[in-house]
Structures are given as C-alpha cells and as structure tokens.
Amino acid sequence: MRALDGLDAALPPGAVGLLGPNGAGKTTLIKVLLGLQRPDAGEARILGLDPTDLRGRLSVRRAVGYMPEGDCLIPGMTAVELVTTMGRLAGMSYRDALARSHEVLDYVGIDEARYRGLDEYSTGMKQRLKLAQALVHDPAFLLLDEPTNGLDPKGRREMLALVRDLGHAQGKSLFVCSHLLQDVERTCDEVILLHRGRVLAQGAIADLTRGQGTWTLVETAGPSEPLARGLRGAGYAVEVDGAGLRVALLEDGADRVFALAEAAGAAVTRVAALRSTLEDVFLEALDGAEQHA
Numbered sequence: 027m028r029a030l031d032g033l034d035a036a037l038p039p040g041a042v043g044l045l046g047p048n049g050a051g052k053t054t055l056i057k058v059l060l061g062l063q064r065p066d067a068g069e070a071r072i073l074g075l076d077p078t079d080l081r082g083r084l085s086v087r088r089a090v091g092y093m094p095e096g097d098c099l100i101p102g103m104t105a106v107e108l109v110t111t112m113g114r115l116a117g118m119s120y121r122d123a124l125a126r127s128h129e130v131l132d133y134v135g136i137d138e139a140r141y142r143g144l145d146e147y148s149t150g151m152k153q154r155l156k157l158a159q160a161l162v163h164d165p166a167f168l169l170l171d172e173p174t175n176g177l178d179p180k181g182r183r184e185m186l187a188l189v190r191d192l193g194h195a196q197g198k199s200l201f202v203c204s205h206l207l208q209d210v211e212r213t214c215d216e217v218i219l220l221h222r223g224r225v226l227a228q229g230a231i232a233d234l235t236r237g238q239g240t241w242t243l244v245e246t247a248g249p250s251e252p253l254a255r256g257l258r259g260a261g262y263a264v265e266v267d268g269a270g271l272r273v274a275l276l277e278d279g280a281d282r283v284f285a286l287a288e289a290a291g292a293a294v295t296r297v298a299a300l301r302s303t304l305e306d307v308f309l310e311a312l313d314g315a316e317q318h319a
Contacts, residue, residue, distance in 0.1 A: 035218055035225050041193030043210030044203040046220030052203050056169055061086055073167055088117050091160035095171040105140040109159050116163035130158040150181035171203045189213045211304045219311050226311040234307045244283055245270035247293040256290040
C-alpha cells in the first residue's frame with residue numbers, strides 16, 4: 027500500500043493545518059519534506075528547496091524548524107545546552123546560538139528551569155522545549171507535529187496561543203499536523219485533509235466551512251412561531267432552535283427574512299450566519315471517500 031498516492035498539493039504562506047486519520051500519510055509527508063524519507067516517485071519542494079538532494083537537505087535544516095511528535099531531547103543536557111546545540115547544528119555560531127536560545131526559551135515560557143536537567147521536565151515543559159529548539163535559528167517555515175500532544179487543558183491552551191502568535195503576530199509560515207480538529211481551527215487559516223495518502227479537501231477554513239445554503243440563526247423579541255409559519259409558507263426550510271429559528275438561506279440573504287417578519291408582525295433582534303465546523307467538513311469528506319472506495 028502506498029503511503030502517499032498521487033498527492034498533489036501546494037501550501038500557501040501562513041498557517042496551514044494537516045489533518046487526517048491514523049495512516050492517512052501525515053507523518054510520511056513530513057518526513058519527505060524534511061528529506062528524512064525519499065519518495066519512490068514524484069517530487070517535493072519546501073521553500074523551493076529539494077529535500078531529496080544533499081545540498082537541498084542542508085539548506086532545509088537552515089530554513090525550516092521542526093517540532094517532532096516524539097521526544098527529541100538529549101539526556102543529561104539542560105534546556106539552554108540543548109537549544110544552543112540545535113542552533114549550532116543549523117549553522118549558527120556558538121555566541122549567536124546561545125543568545126538566541128535564551129530568547130526563544132523566554133518566548134515559550136521556560137524561565138529558571140532552563141538550567142535544570144531535562145530528565146526533571148514535565149510533559150508540558152518538554153513540549154515547550156521542543157518548540158524552542160525548532161525556533162532557535164529563526165526559520166521562515168515551521169513544521170509542528172502534534173504540538174499539544176500529552177498536554178493538560180491549561181498547557182494545551184497556552185501552546186495553542188503560542189502557535190497562533192507565531193502564525194499571525196510573528197508572521198511565520200506554519201504546517202501544523204494534528205488529529206485534533208479544534209486545534210487546527212484555532213490556529214490555522216488553511217487546511218489540507220488527507221485520507222489514505224490522497225488529498226480529500228484543501229482550502230481556506232472559512233471557505234470550507236461556509237457551505238452552500240448557509241443556515242442562519244434568526245432571533246425575535248417575542249414569539250417566533252408567526253415568523254416560522256411565514257418562512258415555511260415562502261418555501262424556506264426552518265428548524266426551531268433553543269435560541270431562535272434556524273433558516274436555510276440562499277442568495278437573497280437576510281433581506282427576505284426582515285420582509286416576512288414585518289408581514290408576520292415579528293420583531294427580529296438578531297440575524298447571524300451559522301457555519302459548519304471543521305469536524306463537519308472532515309466527516310463529510312471521509313464519508314464521501316469511503317462511499318467511492
């Protein structure tokens with residue numbers, strides 16, 4: 027079975043999420059982009075560099091930061107020593123790597139613990155340290171593999187805040203690999219959905235979750251049933267929601283709702299589009315793939 031079968035995708039600048047069930051090919055794709063695995067056919071480019079070529083792999087190490095899913099920590103080192111070593115391996119001088127290691131350890135929230143042995147680190151501290159070593163050489167592109175892996179709710183929230191800051195306030199391009207759709211939805215603008223080595227869907231999250239025939243929440247000051255009758259009489263699909271009415275609107279948008287509300291003597295207080303979640307899009311794409319398998 028091919029891990030990546032006819033995969034054809036281009037990553038735009040910014041924060042991009044990589045989603046897929048176990049065995050979808052996510053890890054294989056990351057290994058190919060880093061030059062850790064050579065594809066049997068086809069080609070891959072990252073920042074225009076060829077990771078299958080020796081010179082290209084060396085350039086990738088200088089231009090790309092990688093936060094692996096598993097531990098990449100060297101026993102017996104302190105955080106400062108590890109991050110400095112990673113900077114040296116990326117081509118930095120010792121002085122620059124040391125200075126930069128303190129900067130990124132401050133950024134990820136490792137304070138005096140930077141001088142402690144890594145064997146004493148909790149899971150949350152190890153995750154922060156893995157992010158720091160990926161940042162030490164100030165790469166233009168970051169590959170983050172399951173950045174919230176093993177974190178408690180507080181640690182997960184803080185890690186997601188860091189990832190979002192990197193992709194938006196800091197202007198980094200990110201490739202976030204995660205099985206947690208909510209994490210991608212909170213940190214990324216674009217997404218690629220993988221299944222059995224193929225791209226099921228790709229695009230801006232806002233566009234993928236918009237859908238066709240958007241459901242709209244309509245709230246009224248008084249009873250909503252008169253408006254519901256008017257909408258159904260006009261041919262709209264209407265569902266009663268705890269907060270109001272869910273109405274399937276197409277091209278005519280909310281203008282028709284206000285006209286029907288006036289005719290029904292109802293006072294509309296709020297109209298808001300209801301989007302699908304990324305989970306809805308993902309499950310729908312998977313169902314479609316299974317039906318055509």
